Amino acid sequence: MSPPPTSPDQAINRLVADGYGITLEAGHLLVHDVPFATATRTVERGTLVCPLDQAGDVVLAPSNHVMHFAGGRPHDATGQALTKIEHQTTTQELIPGVTVERSFSSKPTDGGSQRRNYRDFHEKVTTYASILAGPAQSIDPQVSPLTFRDPHIVDSVHRYHDTASSRAEITALNAKLDDERIALIGLGGTNSYVLDLVAKTPVAEIHLFDGDEFSSHNAFRTPGAAPIEQLRSRPLKTAYLAAIYDQMHANIIEHPTAVTADSIDELTGLTFAFIAIDHGPSRRIIIDHLLANEIPFIDVGIGVHHDDHVIRGQIRTTLATTDNHDHIDHRIPCQDEGPDDDYATNIQLAELNALNATLAVIRWKQHRGIYAIDEPKPHHSVYVISGNEIINEGPAQ
Amino acid sequence: MPKAPHTVEIIVNGRSFPVDKDDITFEEVVALAFDPPPTGDNICLTVTYRRAQGNKSGTLLPGESVKTKAGMIFDVTATDKS
Numbered sequence: 001m002s003p004p005p006t007s008p009d010q011a012i013n014r015l016v017a018d019g020y021g022i023t024l025e026a027g028h029l030l031v032h033d034v035p036f037a038t039a040t041r042t043v044e045r046g047t048l049v050c051p052l053d054q055a056g057d058v059v060l061a062p063s064n065h066v067m068h069f070a071g072g073r074p075h076d077a078t079g080q081a082l083t084k085i086e087h088q089t090t091t092q093e094l095i096p097g098v099t100v101e102r103s104f105s106s107k108p109t110d111g112g113s114q115r116r117n118y119r120d121f122h123e124k125v126t127t128y129a130s131i132l133a134g135p136a137q138s139i140d141p142q143v144s145p146l147t148f149r150d151p152h153i154v155d156s157v158h159r160y161h162d163t164a165s166s167r168a169e170i171t172a173l174n175a176k177l178d179d180e181r182i183a184l185i186g187l188g189g190t191n192s193y194v195l196d197l198v199a200k201t202p203v204a205e206i207h208l209f210d211g212d213e214f215s216s217h218n219a220f221r222t223p224g225a226a227p228i229e230q231l232r233s234r235p236l237k238t239a240y241l242a243a244i245y246d247q248m249h250a251n252i253i254e255h256p257t258a259v260t261a262d263s264i265d266e267l268t269g270l271t272f273a274f275i276a277i278d279h280g281p282s283r284r285i286i287i288d289h290l291l292a293n294e295i296p297f298i299d300v301g302i303g304v305h306h307d308d309h310v311i312r313g314q315i316r317t318t319l320a321t322t323d324n325h326d327h328i329d330h331r332i333p334c335q336d337e338g339p340d341d342d343y344a345t346n347i348q349l350a351e352l353n354a355l356n357a358t359l360a361v362i363r364w365k366q367h368r369g370i371y372a373i374d375e376p377k378p379h380h381s382v383y384v385i386s387g388n389e390i391i392n393e394g395p396a397q
Numbered sequence: 398m399p400k401a402p403h404t405v406e407i408i409v410n411g412r413s414f415p416v417d418k419d420d421i422t423f424e425e426v427v428a429l430a431f432d433p434p435p436t437g438d439n440i441c442l443t444v445t446y447r448r449a450q451g452n453k454s455g456t457l458l459p460g461e462s463v464k465t466k467a468g469m470i471f472d473v474t475a476t477d478k479s
Contacts, residue, residue, distance in 0.1 A: 190479035276479035303443060303474025305410070312411055314443050316476035330458045333441040333477040348478055356479065382445050382456060384472050386411065391445050391454045 008061040008120035012151075015122055019146030020129070025154035026095045026175070027052055027166030029121060034129050035136035035143040036074035039081070043136045043143055046071020048128055049100050051166035052121070062118045063167075065107045067128045068100035077135040085131060093172040104128060157202055157251050174202055176368055181205040183270045183295075185259050185286060186277035187212075187237040189221030189353030190300050190360075194274050196223040197361045199245040199252070206249060207270060211257045214240040221350045258282065264289045273297035274360055278346075280333055287320070287328065296321040296367065298360045299332045304347045304385075315352055315383040317359045319367060324379055324395060331380050331393075355383065359390075405467040410474075422462040430473035443476045 012029070016022055021032040031048040038044055049068040053060040066087060074082050087105035094100055107115035108127055118124040129145045136143050156162075157178075165171045180203040184191045187210035198206055214237045219226040222241075230240065238254040246252050257263050258277075264285060267273065273290055275297055277283060283299070290297050297320055304313030318331045359381065366373040378392035404417040409429040423444055428434045435442075444457040447470045457463060 186479060188479045278478055280477060300479055301443075301476035302478045303476035304478070305474065308411055310411070312472070314445065314472050314474045314476050316443050330441065331443075333475055346478060353479065380456070382443055382476070384445055384447065386472070387447050387454075387470065389447060389454060391447075391456060393456050 009058045011059055011121035011123075011125075015125055016151045018122075018126070019144075019148045020125065021145075021147045021149040021151075023152040023154065024052070024161075025098075025152075026156060026171045027054070027161035027163040028095055028098070028171070029125070030098065031125055031129065031145070032149070033147045034071075034132050034145045035140075036072065036132040037077060037079070037135035037139055038072065039075050039079050041075075041077070041079050041139055043140050044072050046074075046132075047098075047100075048125065048132075049094055049098060050121075050124070051169075052161060052163055053167075054161055054163050056160045059121060061120050062124050065118060065124070066103050066105050067124065068094065068103045069132075070098070070100045073102065074132045075135060077138040082131065085128075092169065094166075094169060095171050096175045098172075104131075106131065157204065157249055159248060159250055162200070162202070173370055176370060177365075178202045178204060180272055180368075181207065181270045183207045183209060183267055183273040185209045185267075185273055185275045187241060188218070188276055188278070189348050189350065190302070190356045191274055191276040192218075192222040192237075192241055193354045193357030194276070194361060195241055195245055197357065198274075199249040205251045205253060205270075206245075207253045207255060207266075208238045208242060209255045209257070209259050209263075209266070210237045212237050221348055221353050223354075259286050261285055267295070268293055270295060272364065274364070275299040276301075276356075283332065287332065291320070291322065291325055294322045298364055299328070300356045300360050301333060302348055302352050302356055304349070304352065306347055311347065311349075312386045313347075313352075314385065315356045315359070317356065317363055317381045317383075319363055319379045321367070327379055327393070327395075352385075359383065405465055407465060407467075407469050407471065409471040416465050419464060420462045421465050423457040423459050426457065426471050427473055430471070441475065441477075443472075443474055445472050446470065 023030040029050055029052050033045045034048055035043050035045050047070045053063045085104040085106040087103040089102045091101045109115050133145050165174050182198055182203050184195055187208055214235050216231055236256045238256045242252045242254050255266055273295055299318045301316045304311055320328050365371045376394040378394040380393040382391045404415050406413050407416050414429050426444055446463055447454045449469050450464050450466050
């Protein structure tokens with residue numbers, strides 16, 4: 001009678017119980033100290049690395065059969081390279097501090113010629129470990145991948161691993177953001193979409209600044225669909241949004257006040273700000289404080305009017321840094337009232353807030369070296385709705 | 398010999414206006430967009446143009462001007478809502 005099937009979720013526990021030295025970090029599984037044979041019939045050790053497939057914290061079956069390796073080129077017991085499993089030789093830093101130089105590809109069979117996928121990560125790891133360790137053991141019978149060291153689980157700001165990044169091999173690239181302490185100044189439509197996107201990055205902290213309540217009209221310009229019971233309870237915007245995104249990012253800090261001269265010091269120590277507020281004079285106080293404290297920021301704004309039976313307008317995204325901020329006086333509105341306040345009601349639409357937020361987040365990630373940006377780097381961009389065109393302005397050449 | 402100015406139709410915030418000058422300034426575009434034009438020290442409007450000479454697009458700051466061309470399109474708004 002065959003043993004009952006074990007669920008893929010138990011794979012990591014079984015590997016630890018077997019004695020493999022495991023680390024779980026940033027959506028990756030690492031298996032340390034795997035012995036392999038070199039070309040000169042000596043034994044060295046390396047690390048197997050592959051992205052995990054997960055649903056929340058539950059480990060699923062592997063979605064592919066590729067395995068990365070760091071530590072050298074493995075051979076068989078006679079000194080021949082294991083060409084049958086060699087896949088690619090690309091050096092890449094999968095996680096900060098973990099650089100692999102090659103990958104293997106081998107699909108299991110059940111004895112016949114028919115290849116299948118790995119049932120779980122236990123089978124995937126033990127298969128590759130034995131392909132590498134077998135030749136090593138014929139050279140030195142004492143060696144084994146079973147080192148019985150304690151498993152190591154690396155903490156993350158996220159409540160479950162970002163396996164989207166690990167599968168795409170951009171974990172190390174995204175880790176450039178893990179020192180950021182972000183301020184979202186204003187939690188209206190645009191910054192609620194910014195929060196939605198920034199919460200999915202590994203920034204160290206996200207600080208929310210807004211003193212207003214979350215009402216029905218806000219629900220129609222915020223990601224997701226607010227439950228009616230939540231609206232009835234009249235939560236503050238900071239509380240409503242923090243509760244949602246805390247499910248994913250563990251370091252969301254609420255500041256349930258507008259940023260004014262009295263509360264401006266709460267911005268000190270932060271590393272980047274997204275300013276999305278309606279009140280011009282407050283903007284001036286905030287911008288002066290950010291520049292004085294060398295905190296770069298992006299200011300956004302939508303200007304839309306409704307006449308001739310159609311809506312037209314513009315969406316602005318302005319970046320300011322310590323060495324490039326001369327443009328902001330003419331780009332960022334700091335007046336008390338704009339002409340649109342006389343001529344039109346405050347029209348905002350969810351898709352415009354979302355587009356403004358998306359453009360702002362992309363520009364921030366370009367500033368942090370995650371997305372490419374051509375010279376001369378624009379510090380100001382305007383999306384014109386009726387032209388479906390983005391117009392960029394940068395420093396004078 | 399300088400070219401004689403001719404009248405071209407330009408579009409500002411979706412409305413067509415005849416212009417008989419070779420250049421138009423930020424302030425003149427704002428005056429076409431808003432009647433009466435806004436006053437105050439720190440009025441800050443986002444002015445963009447498209448389909449200018451050479452099919453170029455760009456922005457205008459206070460005091461700047463751009464060559465007029467038939468069919469060029471201006472958008473003028475205060476981009477301060479979020």
